[in-house]
Amino acid sequence: MSTDYQQAREALGARLRELRVSGPGGRLTGTALAQQLGWPRSKISKLENGRQTATPEDLRAWAEATGLPEACEELENRLRGFESHIRSWRRQLAAGHRPVQENWSAEVSRSTVIHAWEQAVVPGMLQTAEYARHVFTRSAELQNSPRDTESAVRARVKGQDWLYESGRKFRALVWEAALHARICPPSVLAAQLDRLTGVIGMDTVELGIIPLGAPLKIPTANGFWVLDERLVITEDWHAELWLDDADSLALYLRAWKTLRESAAFGTDAQNLIRSVRRTLTA
Structure with a gap:
């Protein structure tokens, strides 16, 4: 704290x-x-x-x-x-995940460029409905929060409409470990990896994958999102941290740019995702 x-x-x-x-x-x-x-x-x-x-x-x-x-x-x-600034999950999830997703989507709708880093899961903006369903279920179990999984999934998928609006840019970095994480059954993860392969090349998405063996200039630490260089959102087990001061914004953007130096993009990223995908059916 x-x-x-x-x-x-x-x-x-x-x-x-x-x-x-x-x-x-x-x-x-x-x-x-x-x-x-x-x-x-x-x-x-x-x-x-x-x-x-x-x-x-x-x-x-x-x-x-x-x-x-x-x-x-x-x-x-x-x-x-x-x-x-500090939003505890206990409070946020008192009414379930759907209101949290709707608040998040409202904040995203105000944004034009989003920089995201995720080291453990696929970013919510790129999740399939079935993958998101498992993420919400696991989270509700951990937090002992109301189970409103289906409405939360609908809210998350609806928020992804942002990706198809002209002038938007989602610049996401994902650690390869997130591609292996069995937060869901192999068949669901396989479909999720296919989804990631498909978004590479979209004009509103820049997706970089950091290989497990890539040299890192900084530790991977927790996931975070920077919205329009006006707001940073990062999270831990107990709470989300919302930061809007200039020093924090500069620090997180610097961290994102440093992590980006280790990432693979384009065809290289697709090949990396496909290599993980093959392990699910080997």
């Missing part, structure tokens, strides 16, 4: 403590507030000390219980401020 994020969470906790001790009804103890809200006493402590992130519902309940409902808007603005 970033230092800035933690500092913002601690500042929100300090504000919550201030409301608790200075409400119009007089000072509330943590125990009294917990009883009033029907929460464990430990939750009050965690929120006030920045060890747990409040939900919007938590903030509304807190403001009302302390007799300061007018503070709710301020609290929610604070929460939106730091959650705009």
Whole structure:
């Protein structure tokens, strides 16, 4: 978790403590507030000390219980401020994958050029429906999130319409390891590799494959996407990180360009994909 994020969470906790001790009804103890809200006493402590992130519902309940409902808007603005950078999967997937996909597609629709790096999976913009179905299923199992796989798949496939719009450019780099990853049955992976072979040559797609044996100037690290040099989105197991400051944008673009130096393109990339494809039927 970033230092800035933690500092913002601690500042929100300090504000919550201030409301608790200075409400119009007089000072509330943590125990009294917990009883009033029907929460464990430990939750009050965690929120006030920045060890747990409040939900919007938590903030509304807190403001009302302390007799300061007018503070709710301020609290929610604070929460939106730091959650705009770190977006936990627990929160994002509370209603399933479909809303996440729709939000993602809305952000993509605002973009003209996308630089992407994926080291473990085929980029979502190039996934077949069946491959995406397995990705969503595995993710829902890991995150214990609602299973809305079919609607999530439809949303992802619909978002790929972007690739067929004039003036767009999807510049994707994929590590060869992602082509071997058995996140799905061999037959599904084979069809996915055929799809990748087919998109090479599209005027809106530049696809580079980095061979497993290629020399690397930097570690592969996590996947990331740079949208129009205005927004970086990268993810880990617990959250997505959205960055829009100039230094971060420059760093991720520099990382992308450095990785690109190790990639194969065009016919070389197709041959690499086909060699992996042959291992599935050998």
